[in-house]
Amino acid sequence: MRAMILKEFRELRRDRRTLAMLVVLPVVLLVIFGYAANFTIDTITTRVVGPQSDTVAAALPELFDVTGTDPDATTQDAQDLVQDDVADVVIDTSTTPPTAFVDGSSLFVAQTADAALGRAGDQVSVEILYNPDLETSWVMVPALVGLILTFIGTIITSIGLVRERQAGTLEQLAVMPLRPSDVIIGKIAPYFILASVDMLLVTLLGVWIFGIPFNGSPWLFALGGAIFLFVVLGIGVLISTVSQTQGQAIQTAILILMPQILLSGFIFPLQAMAPAIRWIGYCLPLTYFVKISQGVMLRGSDLAALWLPFTVLTGMALVVFTAAVLRFRRDLAPAAGREMPAEAEVRA
Amino acid sequence: MTGPAWGLRGVTVRYGRATALDDVTLLTPPGAVVALVGGDGAGKTTALRTLAGALRPASGTVAAPALPEIGFMPTTSGVWRELTVDENVSFVAAAYGVRGAELRDRRDALLAQAGLDGVGDRLAGHLSGGMRQKLAFCLAMLHRPRLLVLDEPSTGVDPVSRVDLWRMISQAAAQGAAVAMATTYLDEAERASSVLVLDAGRVLLSGAPADVVAQAPGAVFRTDRPTVRERAWRRGREYREWSPDAASDLGTRLTVDLEDAVISASLAKEAAGG
Incomplete structure (x- = not known):
């Protein structure tokens, strides 16, 4: 038995990914749940517009972080500010009593704002936009689309590619007369198509079963999904290039998937996280897809309103996918520099 | 069976600091079967992968047809x-x-x-x-x-399937393909046109099977009780022992076959400190 225990420890010591899961993951989870697993909102980004904006802004409780006032703005401007995700709450003082437009697509922020404004009684009228009944499913399902794409893109894709390496057929592909681009596109395209079908299916089911509105452009949603897919497929390919077995690929994918689930604002609101943890969230692609999917589906946002998540996601797609393709090309090891006899050169 | 002899000429392959192949020449003429033999880590797979184009040598030249003409x-x-x-x-x-x-x-x-x-x-x-x-x-x-590169095609294969495989390999060569194959079975290598014996990335012996046997250093004896364990091996129920000195009196001196020759060359290299 002693020998068995010793053997197991020796194997574990050399299996760095399992060690990472055993040692790093609990620490990461502890930190995340300590600093990020928080539904309590301490600050709400707020704008105040209309003739009494300065007075009302000064009278607001500390919870409402007023980032700007505009005495000349109209009620429509106030609603646009919410739609464009400039602020979570916009108070319009041109009405009597002032109207607080609350972004219902930021569920926990909206719940907190609704409760805080409710304590003011008749002094303010609260209008929750885009999710008037504050349904959890309305916020979760658009984000869930991103999670499913992440799952397919990272775990399924990396497993599919590592299977080729593990079976020794990657070596076979490397010496077949296929261009590296043929192999890469041929390997990735099926997952891209499957993930796209899944995205369509989950979105349609979400709209049909949960009655979630689809207020924006389906094309913009599809564009966001496609860019996000390039990022997650790229991550999947990168994982496959550093994994020798499917087990290793799954372990690595889980290590990458966990922070995305917990820190992308999908479950815990970004506003409630400690600043350092929130910045980790800002480095994760799912954070930006969640912003796009909730923005397009619930708020009906256009590209102008979503330029930031689109720009960041496109940058991530370019960097990650290029790195993935380059690393995968290296694995296919083209036979550059080989000296061919004259006859073979003519035939080639 | 005319045409260029495909192969490696003075090829060195390195994995980082480790040298997997050191100045190896392997010629594979059309219509011929060349067998690569050697122990684990001898460099057989590296040589074949280099020939097939999956690895780029640090030095030396690789003569191979274009990828569509390699199997x-x-x-x-x-x-x-x-x-x-x-x-x-x-x-x-x-x-x-x-x-x-x-x-x-x-x-x-x-x-x-x-x-x-x-x-x-x-x-x-x-x-x-x-x-x-x-x-x-x-x-x-x-x-x-035109060039068929086979890495241990018969390893782990039952004897009947091995016969089938060898028949197909012979037919491929008869139809004009140049065949380079690694094998751990020396009875198979004996049927090849030529044999390249690798050890730790270097060529130990090469040539037609008969020539390789003729190059075997020292002498091999049949014995019941080996005198130096490190130089003895079992063939069936009997022991064989190699000696650098042909005049040794270790038992009945044997006419070596390919297996004896490969083992003798390996032991001679060890004895020389290699």
Whole structure:
């Protein structure tokens, strides 16, 4: 038995990914749940517009972080500010009593704002936009689309590619007369198509079963999904290039998937996280897809309103996918520099 | 059987700081079978992967036809286990541009030759080891390559399948293909046109099997009780012992075969401090 225990420890010591899961993951989870697993909102980004904006802004409780006032703005401007995700709450003082437009697509922020404004009684009228009944499913399902794409893109894709390496057929592909681009596109395209079908299916089911509105452009949603897919497929390919077995690929994918689930604002609101943890969230692609999917589906946002998540996601797609393709090309090891006899050169 | 001899000339391959092949020359003329033999880590797979174009040498030259004219069978057989036999053939045929009547004729002939003609719809992962190796050979041969590179095609294969495989390899060579194959079975290597014995990335012996046997250093004796354990090995029920001195009196001196020659060369290298 002693020998068995010793053997197991020796194997574990050399299996760095399992060690990472055993040692790093609990620490990461502890930190995340300590600093990020928080539904309590301490600050709400707020704008105040209309003739009494300065007075009302000064009278607001500390919870409402007023980032700007505009005495000349109209009620429509106030609603646009919410739609464009400039602020979570916009108070319009041109009405009597002032109207607080609350972004219902930021569920926990909206719940907190609704409760805080409710304590003011008749002094303010609260209008929750885009999710008037504050349904959890309305916020979760658009984000869930991103999670499913992440799952397919990272775990399924990396497993599919590592299977080729593990079976020794990657070596076979490397010496077949296929261009590296043929192999890469041929390997990735099926997952891209499957993930796209899944995205369509989950979105349609979400709209049909949960009655979630689809207020924006389906094309913009599809564009966001496609860019996000390039990022997650790229991550999947990168994982496959550093994994020798499917087990290793799954372990690595889980290590990458966990922070995305917990820190992308999908479950815990970004506003409630400690600043350092929130910045980790800002480095994760799912954070930006969640912003796009909730923005397009619930708020009906256009590209102008979503330029930031689109720009960041496109940058991530370019960097990650290029790195993935380059690393995968290296694995296919083209036979550059080989000296061919004259006859073979003519035939080639 | 005319044409250029494919192969490696003075090739050195390094993995980081480790030298996997050191100044190795391996010539594979059309119509001939060249067998690479050697122990684990000798450099057989590296040599074949370099010849097939999967590895780039640090120095030396590789003479090989273009990729569409190379057939490669890796150690792991290189068949797609989640595809059926027919689907494996179709995929490889598409990659090499073999289609239509040519594909049908070629597939039927090769699968029949390999005894796989009744299992076209069976998953490659569900085939026996020998059948999978034969399928891999069929895939490597499908496009009639001019250079056939086979990495231990018969390892782990039952004796009957080994006979089938060897027959197919011989036929490929008879049809003009240059065949370079690694093998751990020296009885197979003995049937090759020439043999290259590798040890720790270096050429120990090379030439026709008879020449390799003739190059064997020292002498081999049959004995009941070896005098130096490190220089003795079992062949069936009896011991053989190598001595650098042909005049030694260790037992009955034997006429060596290829296996004895390879072991003798390896022991001689060790004795010389190599």
